[in-house]
Amino acid sequence: MKSLVTGATGFLGSAVMRCLLAAGHEVRVLARPSSDRSNLEGYPLEIAVGDLLDHESLKQAVKGCDNLFHVAADYRLWVPDPKTMNEININGSQALILAAADAGVERMVYTSSVATLGLKQDGSSANEDTPSSLENMTGHYKRSKFLAEQAVQQLTEKHQLPLVIVNPSTPIGQNDIRPTPTGRIVVDTLNDKMPAYVNTGLNIAHVDDIAHGHLLAHKYGKINERYILGGDNMTLLQILQTIDEINGKHVKRASLPVNFMLPIAWAMEKIAAVTKKEPRATLDSIRMAKKIMYFSSEKAQRELGYQYRPAADALKDAVIWFKANHYCD
Numbered sequence: 001m002k003s004l005v006t007g008a009t010g011f012l013g014s015a016v017m018r019c020l021l022a023a024g025h026e027v028r029v030l031a032r033p034s035s036d037r038s039n040l041e042g043y044p045l046e047i048a049v050g051d052l053l054d055h056e057s058l059k060q061a062v063k064g065c066d067n068l069f070h071v072a073a074d075y076r077l078w079v080p081d082p083k084t085m086n087e088i089n090i091n092g093s094q095a096l097i098l099a100a101a102d103a104g105v106e107r108m109v110y111t112s113s114v115a116t117l118g119l120k121q122d123g124s125s126a127n128e129d130t131p132s133s134l135e136n137m138t139g140h141y142k143r144s145k146f147l148a149e150q151a152v153q154q155l156t157e158k159h160q161l162p163l164v165i166v167n168p169s170t171p172i173g174q175n176d177i178r179p180t181p182t183g184r185i186v187v188d189t190l191n192d193k194m195p196a197y198v199n200t201g202l203n204i205a206h207v208d209d210i211a212h213g214h215l216l217a218h219k220y221g222k223i224n225e226r227y228i229l230g231g232d233n234m235t236l237l238q239i240l241q242t243i244d245e246i247n248g249k250h251v252k253r254a255s256l257p258v259n260f261m262l263p264i265a266w267a268m269e270k271i272a273a274v275t276k277k278e279p280r281a282t283l284d285s286i287r288m289a290k291k292i293m294y295f296s297s298e299k300a301q302r303e304l305g306y307q308y309r310p311a312a313d314a315l316k317d318a319v320i321w322f323k324a325n326h327y328c329d
Helices: 011-022 055-062 083-102 139-159 181-190 207-220 236-246 258-275 283-288 298-304 311-324
Strands: 002-006 026-031 046-049 067-070 107-111 163-168 170-172 201-206 226-229 232-235
Touching: 002 011, 011 026, 011 067, 011 170, 011 207, 026 055, 046 055, 055 083, 067 083, 067 207, 083 107, 083 139, 107 207, 139 163, 163 207, 170 181, 170 207, 170 311, 181 236, 181 311, 201 207, 201 236, 201 311, 207 226, 207 298, 226 298, 232 236, 236 311
Parallel strands: 002 026, 002 067, 026 046, 067 107, 107 163, 163 226, 170 201
Antiparallel strands: 201 232
């Protein structure tokens, strides 16, 4: 059984790749010519050179594959121009899924995000049925993923595709080479660059548990259903304190009102517009921090047999990996 994995050079995609190999799949990965391939080194896999912006390369990548795990996405909280992000996340996903359908791929798992889901105003856990809308999506990334998921659902219904959607929460763990925005929180905490916090909350899950959830969705997921693959709900302060404890430190931090950070983020974005380097804080990330982003994985637990370990274990593995790979001062 041969499976194509997109995004395998990145964080979550590489975990899905490893999970499939451990389960006995033959794995082909889609990799751009310029991609950092360190997450692929040492694994018995086939590399198809291509790009979600190059639709012809996608047709070649899916040939001869039984399964598709489309994990790749342009995941950035700040972009000077959202055009490329939309082309990758929306148009690229549509082109890949249609190419897979034309090639006779028997099973597809599309990796969306909890970013597309609604939130509970009282801070309780949202689920797959919590209402959401494009108007409630903060930032280019969330809007692109919301529209991409809608497009994927429409293609699945129109062409009766064998496709299941998963909505990962916030993955944490090893091999976050870029690192992701959440990985940067871990790195900044280890480097004593998180002297303050805002009152927000995230759902934290080990990247390997989310990856295994992809395999469970492939085996047991219902067509065109979506499944939250998450873990523990934690406040930002709890996350920082857990990292401190793992790191053997005790750090006192100031609590900042979210609105206090808006002019700082505005200034950082203005500087980034000149330097072309992603700012440490963005207006969208601060606006998102006004919301408590808690989720429930109960549906995936019930229908897929999904399980997750404590978030502290995920954070510990991330700390160990970042330290071992010299991300810390």
